[in-house]
Amino acid sequence: MNRLAPAAAAAVTLVAALASAAAARPLTLDEALALARERAPVILAARARVDEARGRLLGAAVLLRENPTLGVGFGPRVRGPAGVAVEAQLSQTFELGGRRSARIDGARAAVARAVATDAEAGLRALREAAVAFYRALHAQERLKLAARAVALAEATLHIAARRHQAGDVPVLHVNVARGALARARSERLAIEATLTAVVGELRIVLGLDPTVALVLQGDLGDHSRFERLAAAPRQDTERPDVRVVAAEVREAEADLRLGRGLGWPDLGVGVRYTQEEVGASAVLGTVSLTLPLFDRGQGVRAEARARERRLRVELDATRRRAGIEVLTAIAVYRQRVAALVELQAVAPVQEHNEALARRSYEMGQLGLADLLLVHREVLETQVDFLARQLEAASAGIELEAAAGALR
Secondary structure (H helix, E strand, O other): OOOHHHHHHHHHHHHHHHHHHHHOEEEOHHHHHHHHHHHOHHHHHHHHHHHHHHHHHHHHOOOOOOOOEEEEEEEEOOOOOOOEEEEEEEEEEEOOOOHHHHHHHHHHHHHHHHHHHHHHHHHHHHHHHHHHHHHHHHHHHHHHHHHHHHHHHHHHHHHHHHHHHOOOOOHHHHHHHHHHHHHHHHHHHHHHHHHHHHHHHHHHHHOOOOOOOEEEOOOOOOOHHHHHHHHOOOOOOOOHHHHHHHHHHHHHHHHHHHHHHOOOOOEEEEEEEEEEEOOEEEEEEEEEEOOOOOOOOHHHHHHHHHHHHHHHHHHHHHHHHHHHHHHHHHHHHHHHHHHHHHHHOOHHHHHHHHHHHHHHHHOOOOOHHHHHHHHHHHHHHHHHHHHHHHHHHHHHHHHHHHOOOOO
8 A cells, every 4th residue: 555655646646737737728918918908907997987978978968958847836815706726837948058069069078088098098907918928928938947047057966976976076066066056946936936926916917817827828039019010100099198188178178168158048938827716817928038147157167268278288298298108119129129139149159158068067177166157157148138038028018008009
């Protein structure tokens, strides 16, 4: 039974590993963006605000703002023949001065603002999702590099131990190699923690179930999706943040028209039936006008006029900022790519140097300190190379977001 225990434990471990791999979900950048559009909380909340704005439009589009008024009066006659006197009146108030049209235009502008706010929230959520995806992909590649560094440190320790047994090097070499291996293993564990953290952030952004394992698929160095935009940036429509302010300007204009309309009287039209005496009744048409002597919409007009002026200044500033951000994002992206290219050319040479240094140490032609120095130089170059890839990819995402092209 004791001999079967290790085999059973290995079988259980293998089954668990296979089950975990089967449950793992491959995730590409396009899939991450699709999930963000579908599940990101900020996008769902922004869509709910659009429904709220459409409800306002529904209320503004009602034909008459006030309902008809029906009044009935009756009571005993105090003089003349005994009986009950009856009077009834039905009236309807109509707004003048184009107030209904102004409310409808204001509600439509509010819907446009909500739609643009939804698009702006979506753009922020997609940017956050894309950046989180690339950070997780970078941590995943960084973990591979750390595993390779551990393998190299183990090989170095093996060589140092074999040479020590042969009497070629002192035990100091073994101890130093063992320390280098411990540092490499510690670094790998630290990067595993970083990967866990950034994948957790990605889950939050995408609204994913924490029990589903993620396997990120993508090439951190593939920036082809950004090159066309960097070469010829184009905007088919204005950015969402610009459209938000433009809609607010239209809303302020509609409120200004509404304030002007409040200077017009309300027209009341109705009909009145009266019977004061037995056998004597009359039907009268009624017309009434409110007299806007005190409240003529002065406050509404003043507030709307000031808001319109402020928003026009903000609109110009937002459009100017959008243009600057696009040009800046292009320049930053190109500079990040140039920094990446500088390291990309020497990466194969560094790996070749590492292999040469390991063979030289094994043959006694190179000291351990020199070998570890070469290892550190190669590792740092590779780490820097991955960092430059992440920076270029992040700059590409910022470019897409600045141009409003991130979808």
